[in-house]
Amino acid sequence: MGRLFGTDGVRGLANETLTAELALRIAGAAAQVLAESDGQVRPTAVLGRDPRASGEMLSAAVTAGLTAAGVDVLDIGVVPTPAVAYLTDAYAANLGVMISASHNPMPDNGIKIFAAGGHKLDDDAEDRIEAVIESAAVRRPTGEHIGRARFVADAGAKYLEHLAVASPQSLAGIKVVVDCANGAASTLGPAAYRAAGAEVIAINADPNGLNINEDCGSTHMSDLQKAVVAHGAHAGIAHDGDADRCLAVDATGTLVDGDAIMAVLALAMKESGELTDDTLVATVMSNLGLHIAMRAAGIELRTTAVGDRYVLEELRSGAFALGGEQSGHVVLPRFSTTGDGLLTALRLLGQVASTGKTLAELAGVLTVLPQVLVNVRVSDKAAVAAAPTVADAVAEAERELGENGRVLLRPSGTEELVRVMVEAADLGHAQRLADRLAEHVGAI
Numbered sequence: 001m002g003r004l005f006g007t008d009g010v011r012g013l014a015n016e017t018l019t020a021e022l023a024l025r026i027a028g029a030a031a032q033v034l035a036e037s038d039g040q041v042r043p044t045a046v047l048g049r050d051p052r053a054s055g056e057m058l059s060a061a062v063t064a065g066l067t068a069a070g071v072d073v074l075d076i077g078v079v080p081t082p083a084v085a086y087l088t089d090a091y092a093a094n095l096g097v098m099i100s101a102s103h104n105p106m107p108d109n110g111i112k113i114f115a116a117g118g119h120k121l122d123d124d125a126e127d128r129i130e131a132v133i134e135s136a137a138v139r140r141p142t143g144e145h146i147g148r149a150r151f152v153a154d155a156g157a158k159y160l161e162h163l164a165v166a167s168p169q170s171l172a173g174i175k176v177v178v179d180c181a182n183g184a185a186s187t188l189g190p191a192a193y194r195a196a197g198a199e200v201i202a203i204n205a206d207p208n209g210l211n212i213n214e215d216c217g218s219t220h221m222s223d224l225q226k227a228v229v230a231h232g233a234h235a236g237i238a239h240d241g242d243a244d245r246c247l248a249v250d251a252t253g254t255l256v257d258g259d260a261i262m263a264v265l266a267l268a269m270k271e272s273g274e275l276t277d278d279t280l281v282a283t284v285m286s287n288l289g290l291h292i293a294m295r296a297a298g299i300e301l302r303t304t305a306v307g308d309r310y311v312l313e314e315l316r317s318g319a320f321a322l323g324g325e326q327s328g329h330v331v332l333p334r335f336s337t338t339g340d341g342l343l344t345a346l347r348l349l350g351q352v353a354s355t356g357k358t359l360a361e362l363a364g365v366l367t368v369l370p371q372v373l374v375n376v377r378v379s380d381k382a383a384v385a386a387a388p389t390v391a392d393a394v395a396e397a398e399r400e401l402g403e404n405g406r407v408l409l410r411p412s413g414t415e416e417l418v419r420v421m422v423e424a425a426d427l428g429h430a431q432r433l434a435d436r437l438a439e440h441v442g443a444i
Contacts, residue, residue: 004133005126007307011101011110014054018109020061027065027097029132030113032139033125035071035094042147044072046091046114048084048155049099050184050242053209054109058099062111066097067147069138076155078207080184080243082340083159085118089337090158092116100184100242103219106212118337120309156188163192166335166343169350171198176349177236179224180205181217185243185342192342193237198349201231213240218247218328225253234352235359237345238328245328246341248348250360258328259290260363261348265330266299266322267365268351274321274334275299281314281323283307288406288423289368297365306410308339369405370427372434374420376441381411384418384444393440397422397433405430407437 012018035043049055088096096114180186186205204216218238228236236249248256269275304310311323324330329339405424424430
């Protein structure tokens with residue numbers, strides 16, 4: 001088979017690509033690779049899921065796979081992905097498993113695995129798990145050595161306590177609309193903001209197993225934008241299906257994306273002395289406006305490949321304090337080992353409360369440059385990368401833009417497709433350059 005793990009776990013169409021049988025095998029292999037036992041204390045795993053219907057089936061399969069491998073399962077039910085990461089560490093578990101396809105539509109599902117401490121797996125750990133799956137060599141204990149499963153009723157409350165410690169700023173006087181995407185944040189999201197003192201209007205917070213991410217949440221912002229204006233709220237917060245990301249809108253309904261959120265938090269953390277080495281970590285897809293704003297504030301911006309796992313690797317390598325993606329995955333490593341949409345929102349709203357400024361004023365530090373993205377279908381991505389004509393065309397475009405724009409050519413990870421991205425001070429200029437580069441790429 002091809003590589004099973006993608007950039008964020010295993011994901012596919014539930015009951016077709018991602019079957020109960022495969023979930024059982026993944027769980028058993030993960031237990032064998034990650035759940036070491038000294039023979040005295042039985043290894044444990046934390047298991048959570050988002051509310052999509054197939055999660056019930058897959059949760060049962062994962063529980064079977066883990067217990068059959070001799071691992072006790074702490075089932076924490078429907079919770080955000082960052083809750084699984086945090087509680088894997090808090091409960092001193094050997095591994096954590098989250099069943100979710102994040103922002104994907106309801107028919108999909110996925111399995112995200114965390115190592116001890118709540119850390120995402122590196123390539124080596126994923127490769128070892130896949131090797132066990134292929135060899136079908138999972139150990140099968142018997143008798144009293146088979147794992148047991150129990151539901152942990154207070155897990156959500158423990159996660160909320162953690163959020164309160166990580167973001168103690170009172171939100172009294174703040175009115176916020178929260179779009180829960182009919183997902184994992186539907187209960188704990190509004191509860192977290194109310195516990196901080198905010199007046200909360202929750203929308204799309206009635207999951208039925210089938211409506212997760214359906215025309216709502218961080219991939220469909222229009223409901224939230226309208227609701228913020230209608231309710232006269234100070235801000236709006238949008239989560240995705242598993243609440244590891246957060247986007248916002250200001251009081252006028254204007255989008256505040258991940259770049260703007262990172263800019264606001266980076267400036268606040270620099271002022272408070274929390275921003276290690278005055279450094280922010282983001283991906284190559286962050287807008288040039290973020291680079292310009294951070295440079296003006298004396299903050300170094302380090303860039304990584306697209307994917308929160310690469311942001312996490314860079315954060316760990318330099319012990320940095322803040323990183324994330326334009327899509328709203330924001331990581332504060334002091335408090336979370338992965339993107340945490342609830343924590344991000346609490347921190348962002350905390351800045352509104354503590355400074356007395358509107359979200360629009362805070363986000364105004366970032367001027368977004370027009371960005372054009374053209375997807376070009378090709379027969380060979382590698383040939384495009386090696387083509388001198390493409391390299392020359394990119395160099396010419398970069399000379400034309402100077403310091404007022406940038407060019408990025410990025411091959412798709414799953415298709416024979418090259419993404420041509422151009423940013424410039426003028427949208428028309430960006431479009432002309434992107435079209436010109438797309439012609440060169442398409443000619444290869």
